[in-house]
Amino acid sequence: MRLEEFVKNLPRTKPLYWEDSYKRVLEAKILKIEPDEKSAAYFVLDETIFHPKMGGQPDDRGTIERAGFRLEVKKVMLVNHVVIHWGKVLEGIPSLGNVRASIDWNFRYLVMRRHTAGHLLDHCISLETKAPAETLGSWLGDPCYVEYRGTVLPEGSVDGVEATMNELIRKGRPVFIEYVKREDLLKKAIRAPNILRLPILDTYRVVTIENCEPIPCSGTHVKDIKEIGGFHIKSLSATDRGFRVYYDVV
Numbered sequence: 001m002r003l004e005e006f007v008k009n010l011p012r013t014k015p016l017y018w019e020d021s022y023k024r025v026l027e028a029k030i031l032k033i034e035p036d037e038k039s040a041a042y043f044v045l046d047e048t049i050f051h052p053k054m055g056g057q058p059d060d061r062g063t064i065e066r067a068g069f070r071l072e073v074k075k076v077m078l079v080n081h082v083v084i085h086w087g088k089v090l091e092g093i094p095s096l097g098n099v100r101a102s103i104d105w106n107f108r109y110l111v112m113r114r115h116t117a118g119h120l121l122d123h124c125i126s127l128e129t130k131a132p133a134e135t136l137g138s139w140l141g142d143p144c145y146v147e148y149r150g151t152v153l154p155e156g157s158v159d160g161v162e163a164t165m166n167e168l169i170r171k172g173r174p175v176f177i178e179y180v181k182r183e184d185l186l187k188k189a190i191r192a193p194n195i196l197r198l199p200i201l202d203t204y205r206v207v208t209i210e211n212c213e214p215i216p217c218s219g220t221h222v223k224d225i226k227e228i229g230g231f232h233i234k235s236l237s238a239t240d241r242g243f244r245v246y247y248d249v250v
């Protein structure tokens with residue numbers, strides 16, 4: 001299936017996961033649906049709470065249903081500003097109309113905690129190395145990591161970073177979201193760890209943990225770093241361009 005063709009002439013999907021990352025259930029309307037192989041279908045909703053796979057964040061899973069129809073959402077993609085969902089039909093026949101959409105909240109909340117921990121990790125590595133952290137990539141599925149430019153943190157620094165992370169998490173700090181025009185981005189986030197690898201957009205969504213560097217980011221985060229719970233570095237490994245910190249929230 002050519003996904004660009006599939007979304008042609010469809011309106012941009014309203015990304016409700018940006019407005020309220022805690023929203024778990026939504027009454028929505030199927031704008032387009034097309035059976036794929038046996039017992040599977042691609043579909044587009046007028047608005048969605050399903051976060052697509054992007055920016056190191058795995059796609060949400062969940063279900064959409066109405067009387068006599070139920071589909072398990074397995075993949076979510078963003079194509080030309082339209083969110084495409086793909087899933088297995090468990091009951092009934094795919095058709096247009098209203099549905100109730102629910103995300104797998106346990107998985108989403110784990111990703112929100114991991115994601116916010118990743119931003120806090122940028123801050124704590126910068127404190128430890130006394131230099132700005134530059135991220136090269138991340139993955140918030142399994143195994144969860146952030147990759148940084150530079151030489152691998154010395155073994156002795158790992159305990160320090162972990163202790164600072166857990167101390168900050170225990171005390172708590174609010175996490176703010178704001179929208180910034182392209183011309184104002186450098187004023188706001190010149191020291192953001194991901195500033196060199198951002199796409200060109202008209203408006204950027206900027207996420208700030210209080211007293212940390214603002215970071216342009218399209219993912220879902222918790223409202224206060226307290227919700228991360230706890231943080232553990234599992235391992236470090238050198239890569240071609242830098243090093244990865246494998247971690248998890250606990």
Ligand SMILES: [Zn+2]
Pocket residue numbers: 115116119207217218219220221
């Ligand atoms: Zn983020």
